Amino acid sequence: MKKEHPPQNGSSSPDEALDLLLDQVPLQTPSDWFVTQTIARIRRESVVVEKRSLRWIWAGAASLCLLLFWTGFEIYQQSQNEVLSITSLDVNNWSEGIEDSWPGQ
Amino acid sequence: MTEEIPDHILMSAIAQGEEAPLRLLIERHQRAVYGTIYKMIGDASEAEDLAQRVFLRVYQSAGRYRPEAQFNTWLMTIVRNLVLNEYRRRQRKPWESLFHPENDEPREFSDPVQRTPDQHLAESELAEAIHAALQELPEKQRMAMVLSRYHDMPYEEIAKTLKTSISSTKSLIFRARETLKISLKKYLQP
Numbered sequence: 579m580k581k582e583h584p585p586q587n588g589s590s591s592p593d594e595a596l597d598l599l600l601d602q603v604p605l606q607t608p609s610d611w612f613v614t615q616t617i618a619r620i621r622r623e624s625v626v627v628e629k630r631s632l633r634w635i636w637a638g639a640a641s642l643c644l645l646l647f648w649t650g651f652e653i654y655q656q657s658q659n660e661v662l663s664i665t666s667l668d669v670n671n672w673s674e675g676i677e678d679s680w681p682g683q
Numbered sequence: 684m685t686e687e688i689p690d691h692i693l694m695s696a697i698a699q700g701e702e703a704p705l706r707l708l709i710e711r712h713q714r715a716v717y718g719t720i721y722k723m724i725g726d727a728s729e730a731e732d733l734a735q736r737v738f739l740r741v742y743q744s745a746g747r748y749r750p751e752a753q754f755n756t757w758l759m760t761i762v763r764n765l766v767l768n769e770y771r772r773r774q775r776k777p778w779e780s781l782f783h784p785e786n787d788e789p790r791e792f793s794d795p796v797q798r799t800p801d802q803h804l805a806e807s808e809l810a811e812a813i814h815a816a817l818q819e820l821p822e823k824q825r826m827a828m829v830l831s832r833y834h835d836m837p838y839e840e841i842a843k844t845l846k847t848s849i850s851s852t853k854s855l856i857f858r859a860r861e862t863l864k865i866s867l868k869k870y871l872q873p
Contacts, residue, residue, distance in 0.1 A: 592864055595871045597832070600863075603810045605718025605833050608731055612717065613709050616735045617702065620742050 691750035698745040709738050715755070715834065716762055722829045723766045725818050733769060737761050752843065755834070759844045763826055770822060809870060816866035823847075824859035831856050 609615075688707070696704035716737050721730040740761050748757070817825055823845060830836040830844060842852040864871065 592871060593860065596860060596864055596867065599809075599867060599870055600813060600832050602806070603813045605714055606721050606727075607714045608717040608734060612713055612731065612734070613706060616709055616713075616738050617706060619735050620705070620739050623739055624742070 690754035828859040
C-alpha cells in the first residue's frame with residue numbers, strides 16, 4: 579500500500595522528508611471484532627430494509643384495494659341513482675312531455 | 684489463495700447473497716476503508732461506524748455493481764460520499780466536534796515493535812501532529828493526499844474518486860503537500 583522510500587538518513591529533499599514523516603503514521607486498523615460486527619450490522623439492517631420494503635408493498639396494496647373499492651362503490655351508487663330516477667317517474671303523466679313536443683301539435 | 688480472487692468476482696457472489704465472500708471482502712479492505720475514514724475525520728469510533736456503513740452500502744449495491752471502474756476507486760468513492768455526508772451532518776450540529784483527541788485512542792499500527800516509553804511518547808506526539816496537520820487541510824486536499832500517499836492511487840483514479848480533472852488533482856496534492864510542509868516544519872528539520 580505504501581510507496582517504497584530510501585532510508586531517512588539518505589533523504590535530502592523536503593518532499594522525501596515529508597513522505598517519510600507521513601509513512602511513520604500509516605493507515606490505522608480497526609478493532610479485531612470489526613468484521614464480525616460489520617457482518618452482523620449488515621444482516622440486521624438488511625432485514626430492516628426488507629421489512630420496510632414489505633411495509634411499503636402492503637401499504638401500496640391496501641391503497642389499491644381501497645381505490646378499487648371506492649371506484650366500485652361509486653359506479654354502484656351511480657347505477658342505483660339511475661334506477662331510482664327511472665322508477666320515480668310519474669307513471670300516469672309519463673306522456674305529458676312527449677305530447678307537448680309531438681311534431682305537428 | 685484468497686488474495687487471488689478478484690474483487691469483482693467476490694462482488695457477484697455477494698450479489699447472490701453469499702456471506703463468505705462478503706467476509707473476505709471486508710477483511711481485505713477494512714484497513715483501507717477504516718484507515719482512510721480515520722484520517723479524514725480523526726475520530727476512532729465515528730470512523731468505525733462510518734466504515735461499517737461503507738460495507739453496508741457495498742453489500743446493498745452488489746447487485747448493481749459493474750466492474751467497469753477499479754474496485755478500489757468505486758470503494759473510495761463510497762467512502763468519500765459518506766465522509767462528506769458526515770461533514771454535512773456535523774455542520775448542522777456544530778457542537779459535535781470533528782476532532783476529539785481526548786477520547787481518541789490511536790489504533791494498532793502495522794509494525795508493532797518493542798519501544799521505550801520515550802519513543803512511544805515521541806511517536807504519539809508525531810502521530811497527533813500529523814493528524815492535526817491533515818485535519819487542517821480542506822476536505823478535497825485531504826482526501827487527495829490520503830489516496831495518493833496511503834493508497835498509492837494514480838492521479839487518474841484519484842480524479843475519478845473526487846469527480847475532478849487530473850490537473851486539478853495534481854494541484855490539490857501539490858497544495859496539500861505545501862501546507863503540510865509548513866505545518867510539520869518542526870518535524871521536517873534535519
